[in-house]
Amino acid sequence: MLADRHVTDALSPMIRRVTPVTALAVAAGLVVGLLCVVVVGVIGAVVLAVGVGAGLALGLRIELGAAPRMLRTLGATSAPVDRYPRLHNTVDGLCLAQGIEPPDLYVLDLGVGNAATLGSPRPALVLTRGALEALEVVELEGLVAHLLARTRDGDLVHRSVAATFAGLPGVRRAARRWANHDHTVGFDQEAVAMTRYPPGLQRALQALAALGTDVPEAPTSSAHLWVLPPGGTPSQATDFHPDVDLRLAALEEA
Numbered sequence: 001m002l003a004d005r006h007v008t009d010a011l012s013p014m015i016r017r018v019t020p021v022t023a024l025a026v027a028a029g030l031v032v033g034l035l036c037v038v039v040v041g042v043i044g045a046v047v048l049a050v051g052v053g054a055g056l057a058l059g060l061r062i063e064l065g066a067a068p069r070m071l072r073t074l075g076a077t078s079a080p081v082d083r084y085p086r087l088h089n090t091v092d093g094l095c096l097a098q099g100i101e102p103p104d105l106y107v108l109d110l111g112v113g114n115a116a117t118l119g120s121p122r123p124a125l126v127l128t129r130g131a132l133e134a135l136e137v138v139e140l141e142g143l144v145a146h147l148l149a150r151t152r153d154g155d156l157v158h159r160s161v162a163a164t165f166a167g168l169p170g171v172r173r174a175a176r177r178w179a180n181h182d183h184t185v186g187f188d189q190e191a192v193a194m195t196r197y198p199p200g201l202q203r204a205l206q207a208l209a210a211l212g213t214d215v216p217e218a219p220t221s222s223a224h225l226w227v228l229p230p231g232g233t234p235s236q237a238t239d240f241h242p243d244v245d246l247r248l249a250a251l252e253e254a
Helices: 004-014 020-040 044-072 085-098 129-133 138-149 156-164 169-180 182-197 197-211 220-225 244-252
Strands: 105-110 115-119 124-127
Touching: 004 220, 020 138, 020 182, 044 115, 044 124, 044 156, 085 105, 085 138, 115 156, 115 169, 115 197, 115 220, 124 129, 124 138, 129 197, 138 182, 156 220, 169 182, 182 244, 197 244
Parallel strands: 105 124
Antiparallel strands: 115 124
C-alpha cells in the first residue's frame, strides 16, 4: 500500500505544513484539554497533552490516507515497469534531469484521455489507459512533465486531502483557493520549461481532449487534481481549468 511503504518519509514535510484538517483536529483536542485543566487541574493538564496528541495523530492519519483512499475510489491499479516500460522510462528520465524523486505510478483502465497527481504520503501519478495508448513519445513526455510540475506544488498534500475528505469542516472552504486558472496554466509553463518543447504538451492536450476526458469515478471534489476536467468538458472553462484553446495559446507563447 502507498501509505504503508512511505509513512516515515512523509512525516517530516507534513509536520512543517499542517493541513486545515490536522489543525482542526489539534484545536479540538486543545479545547477539550484546556477545559479539563480549568476544571480538574493537574489531571486536566494530562488530558490536554493527550488531547493534542490524539488530534495530531488523527490529522496525520487523515493526511496519510487521502491518496490511497482516492486511488481506491478511482479504481486505479499500480503500473509495473514490465507492463508500462515507456511510462517508466519517461518519468525516470524527466525526474533524473530535474532532480525529482520518481513518484508512484498508477493506471486507470479507461479509454479516455486524462491524468491526475496525488500526494499523501508521497506523490503518485495516475494516467488513463487511453492516454498511454494514444500519446506519442514527445506527447507523453509533455503530459508527464505537467504532472511532475504538480508534484512540486507545496499544496499537493492539501489538495489531496481536500479532494478525498471534502465533507470535513473547513476543507471545502480551503479548496476554493485553487479555483484559479493561473494554477493550471502555471503547471503547463513549468512542464515546457522541463521539456523545452512546447509542441509536445500542446499535442498531448489536443489528443487527450479528442479522446474525451470524462472519469466517471472521479468525485467532483477531485477536479483540481486533474490535467483536464474529469467531468469531460475540455472545450469549456471550469473553476479549475481554462478551456483547452486558451492553454494551447498560452503554450504558443512559451
